[in-house]
Amino acid sequence: MTLNQTEIDQKIQTLPQWQQQDQTITRTFKFKNFVQAIDFVDKLVKPAEAAQHHPDLEISYNKVKVSLTSHDAGGLTQKDFDMAQTISKLAN
Numbered sequence: 449m450t451l452n453q454t455e456i457d458q459k460i461q462t463l464p465q466w467q468q469q470d471q472t473i474t475r476t477f478k479f480k481n482f483v484q485a486i487d488f489v490d491k492l493v494k495p496a497e498a499a500q501h502h503p504d505l506e507i508s509y510n511k512v513k514v515s516l517t518s519h520d521a522g523g524l525t526q527k528d529f530d531m532a533q534t535i536s537k538l539a540n
Contacts, residue, residue, distance in 0.1 A: 450523035459529045466532055469515075471523040473532055476513045477539050485512050491538045501527045503535065 450471075451459070460468055466475045479485045489505060489512060496502045506513040516532055518525040 450518070450521050450525055456524055463529065463532050463536065466536075468524075472515050472517040473524065473528055474513060474515045475532070475536070476511055479510045479512070482509050485510050488512055488539060492535060495534045495538070496531070499527065499531055499534075501531050503531065 456468060460466055460473065463473070463475075466473050477485075477488060479488060485507060489507065492503065492505075492514075501516075501518075504515040504517075506515075514532075514535055516528040517523065518527055
């Protein structure tokens with residue numbers, strides 16, 4: 449079930465540096481170099497597979513932009529915010 453805008457606004461407040469863009473939440477992570485950026489992407493594989501919820505990724509040298517939406521639901525769901533929380537923890 450997709451979240452309404454009030455629910456999205458409340459949940460995004462708990463995720464520092466994440467932003468809403470239409471029916472997607474995004475965050476860009478910056479690392480020291482390309483190798484660290486790719487290591488971060490590698491860390492995302494197991495939790496994404498376990499949750500059966502896969503982020504869209506854009507890699508540009510030392511930056512990784514992560515975008516989340518629930519394509520099957522047609523918008524943002526609790527799964528997106530749960531995965532965003534997991535991804536944020538992996539970046540630390």
